[in-house]
Amino acid sequence: MSQTGDLTWGGAWRIARRDLNARFRGLRLLLVCIFLGTAALAAIGTLTAAIERELAASGQVLLGGDLEVEVWQRDLSPEEQSALAEYGTISGGTRLQAMATAGEGDDSRAAPVELKAVDERWPLYGALSLKDGREVGAPTGRDAYLAQGALDRLEIDVGDSFRVGTMELTAAGVIENEPDRLSEGFQLGPTVIVAEQVPVEGGLLAPGALYQSKYRVAFENQSQDPEAVEETLTEAFPNAGFDFRSRDRASPGADRFVEQMSDFLTLVGLAALVIAGIGIAGGVSSYLEARRGSIATLKVLGASSRDIVKVYALQIAVAALIGSAAGLATGVLVTPILGSALHGLLPVESGFVIEPAPLLLAGAYGLLVAFAFAAAPLLRARSFPAMALMRSAVVPLSRDKRALIATAIGILAICALALLTTDQPVLSGSFLLGAGGALVALAALGLLIQFIARRLPRPSNPLLRSALANIHRPGAPTGALVTALGFGLAAFVLLAAIQSAIDGNIQTRVPREAPDYFVLDVPVEREARFRELVQNRFPDAAIRAVPTMRGAVLAFGPEGNMTRVAELEELPEGAWVLSGERGITYADEVPLGNRIVEGEWWEPGHSGERLVSIDAEFADAVGLEIGDMLTIGILGTERDVRIANIREIDWENMSFNFTLVFSPNAIADVPHNLSATIELPARASPEAQGALLRDLVREFPSSSVVEVGEVLTEARTILQQVSLATLAAAAVAVLAGLAVLMGAIAAARAARMYDTVVLRVLGASRRQVLMMQLAEYGLIALALAGVALGLGSLLGWVIITQMFEFDWLPDWGEVLAVLGLGLAMVLAFALGGSLPLLRAKPAQALREL
Secondary structure: OOEEEEEEEEHHHHHHHHHOOOOOOOOOHHHHHHHHHHHHHHHHHHHHHHHHHHHHHHHHHOOOOEEEEEOOOOOHHHHHHHHHHHOOOEEEEEEEEEEEEEOOHHHHHHHEEEEEEEOOOOOOOOOEEEOOOEEOOOOOEEEEEOOOHHHHOOOOOOOOEEOOOOOEEEEEEEEEEEOHHHHHOOOOOOOOEEEEOOHHHHOOOOOOOEEEEEEEEEEEEOHHHHHHHHHHHHHHHHOOOOOEEEHOOHHHHHHHHHHHHHHHHHHHHHHHHHHHHHHHHOOOOHHHHHHHHHHHHHHHHOOHHHHHHHHHHHHHHHHHHHHHHHHHHHHHHHHHHHHHHHHHOOOOOOOOOHHHHHHHHHHHHHHHHHHHHHHHHHHHHHOOHHHHOOOOOOOOOOOOOHHHHHHHHHHHHHHHHHHHHOOOHHHHHHHHHHHHHHHHHHHHHHHHHHHHHHOOOOOOOHHHHHHHHHHHHHOHHHHHHHHHHHHHHHHHHHHHHHHHHHHHHHHHHHOOOOOOOOEEEEEEEHHHHHHHHHHHHHOOOOOEEEEEEEEEEEEEEOOOOOOHHHHOOOOOOOHHHHHHOOOEEEEOOOOOOOEEEEEOOOOOOOOOOOOOEEEHHHHHHHHHOOOOOOEEOOEEEEEEEEEEEEEEEOOOOOOOOOEEEEEEHHOOOOOOOEEEEOOOOOOOOOHHHHHHHHHHHHOOOEEEEHHHHHHHHHHHHHHHHHHHHHHHHHHHHHHHHHHHHHHHHHHHHHHHHHHHHHHOOOOOOHHHHHHHHHHHHHHHHHHHHHHOOOOOOOOHHHHHHOOOOOOOOOOOOHHHHHHHHHHHHHHHHHHHHHHHHHOOOOOOOOHHH
């Protein structure tokens, strides 16, 4: 028959439309797989693009300026302020922890707050909105704007008075939206915004107090490059210890989190695509197998091979377009749900977001996947004469190399699109290579299973013998089943591993046992009174106080050949200690929870050369050794110190941990205060704790008491938000895996019709046929369990350790239980897929073969 059919596309569409069931019977697996893959990519792309666009467009508002300069424990000098003002309008203020109180005597209430003092020019960009609908600027006089949490803790309303330090303030409004909230970072209490002079007048900025001075500038010339200004200021004031942020990186923590989530979601989307592709191949094969008689009839009536391709390609294309359209719509609809899971962590718009670029990309992926994985079964059917198609139930069709070439072209197009459109080509390329390797490995495993099944001794049990024979007989779908079941079960393992690993990190990184209170800015000369006050209420309380100040590493390395931090184009990986000012302390003894790994600690009362002890991870990151030097900037002055020893720090304990610990003679003369922890006896009553808080606030008004329980609760909440968003995204891969499992079993069911009918004619009972099916799938699933465990765990390890930089702490009992659930679902699907075979009437089925 001629290979150049004269059937027009219009004629092909008329035939395709008549044959196409309105409910897409036979093509539902294709619809589901395209739908899931497209929906995942649409939601992922839309959410990521919306967050990135919001961060980029709102950088000035989120930061509160074009450039921010931050220093600790001092104000900017007049010279520094003048240099900054040359670039535009500046706005300055301070940030510090403080205690707010309301009421008198035993009826007083206290709450730790984040005090934010701002000048009259704040905010330079955006506006502060209050819950009563007003948009206001900086508060004036003794007015203060409070977060709702502060009002609730103090049990006051708008118009009531409260105290911060020694100053009485008035609650003038409740904060609804703070424009620069995201750039302020993690806070240890609700926000209270006050006028610039309040911390000074309230006695909160005594020498040694831990506070930040923040100055923002709105550039007069908006084309000014923030990085160029940063370099100029650093060169002009090399020892100032400036920390900079720009409008382009208003919230580095948010940028980093978005990047991590984007990487993870990209992997999830690609995983859903790979799994969906496998399901599409199985679904199209099953559909065309059911249309085998129609294809043969069309060929007998004169249709050419090209006509066949036109008819069924149109049907598949319609199903793919509908699945893609539904997936795109669903992706847009679920984006607000994903956004709500990240609310408070990232600037996510409420309501629906339409981002054309990621939606077009998701649609292109869906159609490419449909073409790539549907091409092979479609082209196989066109290349054989009618009689071969009629006899394919008993004489399986051979492979068509041209179909494999078409599939390869489609897969290469998908890979090219993925690599050209991703911000992480190495990550995406590595995943695609890994997925390709997994496909090859599973295909090889399918051949190995057939080889082993062929070589195994024949069991005496006839059901097991038949089940084993079904695995390796000619035309057996074992290879397709192994691939589909392997990826489907791996999706279950992936979900369980990620979820349990994040839960494990919540348990270990946010400890259950911790001090009851952190107290900041305890005056050194009043340490004895502080201890007395606590022990009057709780004689058995454990109190630990350490000197605390801020300093920046300005230079490091061997003496005479030190590297200036300001001259580094990029900080070494893991050298976060070099990025601005850090908490530092001094001590006569090795800090609790630390272990010396190299060198020796100095003697108590050491009075010789200035010494420092450094963290082992920091030493490894920058290549420091015993005897090397550091130059430290403290309050605008430089001090050189020699490295005496290197320590390992247990960062998971809730004690004070400092990367840099100095000998007392090195920095003890710098104005500073103490930070303290208070651990109360078990079952301390809330009334007694409240009395202690009132005592501390009354006698130490400039100190800040942080209730650790609330901080840990907030940290757990943040991690649980991340866990929820991760779970929702990873669930897409599991849904795709379920669809593939059902599709693979449905495709195998169609191929089993002839075998079942013959067995029934030969006298096999329904129970025997059913048990044979369950035995076959059970043997294959058990053989795949270990592979799925390894594949899913490997991908989970990459996501948890390489992207989120968490510890790999899966609950293997939970992972194995979920894998067991997946195996049970395989058997359940096999059972459900076998029931229609048992209802088939042998005579009718034989006539249709």
